[in-house]
Amino acid sequence: MIYELTDSFVVPASPEATWEFFGKAENLPRITPPSLGFRIHTPTPIAIAEDTRIDYTVRWMGLPIPWRSRIVDWTPPTRFIDLQVRGPYAFWHHEHSFHPHPRGTECRDRVLYGLPGGMLAAPVHALVVRRQLLGIFRYRRQAIGTILGPIEPLQPDVSIRRAG
Numbered sequence: 001m002i003y004e005l006t007d008s009f010v011v012p013a014s015p016e017a018t019w020e021f022f023g024k025a026e027n028l029p030r031i032t033p034p035s036l037g038f039r040i041h042t043p044t045p046i047a048i049a050e051d052t053r054i055d056y057t058v059r060w061m062g063l064p065i066p067w068r069s070r071i072v073d074w075t076p077p078t079r080f081i082d083l084q085v086r087g088p089y090a091f092w093h094h095e096h097s098f099h100p101h102p103r104g105t106e107c108r109d110r111v112l113y114g115l116p117g118g119m120l121a122a123p124v125h126a127l128v129v130r131r132q133l134l135g136i137f138r139y140r141r142q143a144i145g146t147i148l149g150p151i152e153p154l155q156p157d158v159s160i161r162r163a164g
Contacts, residue, residue: 001122002091003130004163005111007137010101012149018098018105019077021148025054031143033136037064050074053085060088090114090121103152107144109137112163134158 011018021027025046032038037059040046046054052071057064067087074080077098084092091114099106115121115129137158145151 001125002112002114002163003125003160005113005133005137005158005160006109006155007141007158008106008108008154009141009144009151010104010106010154011144011151012104015077015098015100015105018107018148022096022098022107023048023076023080028056030147031140032058033139036060036136048074048080054082058088088116090116104149106154130160133160 013021025040025042025048026044028040029038037057039057041055041057042053046052048054048071050071050073052074054069054071056067056069058067059065065088068085069082069087070085072081072083073095079095079097081093081095083094091112093112095108095110097108097110099108111133115125117124134157141151141153141158
């Protein structure tokens with residue numbers, strides 16, 4: 001089963017400043033909950049372009065989980081897509097988009113993801129993963145608001161639903 005996570009909000013920063021922030025992988029730890037122990041292993045600075053691969057680890061229940069992302073679309077200053085090529089999900093496709101807005105920049109996230117585990121995937125998602133992802137992306141909203149200025153939500157909360 002594939003799920004879709006979405007979030008959209010406006011930050012009071014210019015599109016250029018917003019892109020500059022999101023276009024640097026080195027900023028990922030700043031918008032990731034400290035409890036995940038996020039560590040980038042790719043040597044920095046990382047020159048991001050289409051086909052760039054970024055290696056990092058996150059911690060889940062104390063265990064380090066290796067993750068490798070590949071940038072499959074890099075369209076400055078409006079969009080990029082990262083795809084998990086190694087990690088905890090059966091599928092992870094994260095589209096980030098940025099558009100000028102009268103009050104700054106509209107930021108949108110759309111993540112399509114699926115879990116491994118066959119028949120166990122749906123209950124694990126319902127009991128654990130959904131709640132964790134909501135917490136991670138809510139933290140991300142708060143951190144971005146601290147860094148780029150208070151956010152103006154365009155949807156009331158991060159949303160997760162079945163895709164399709």
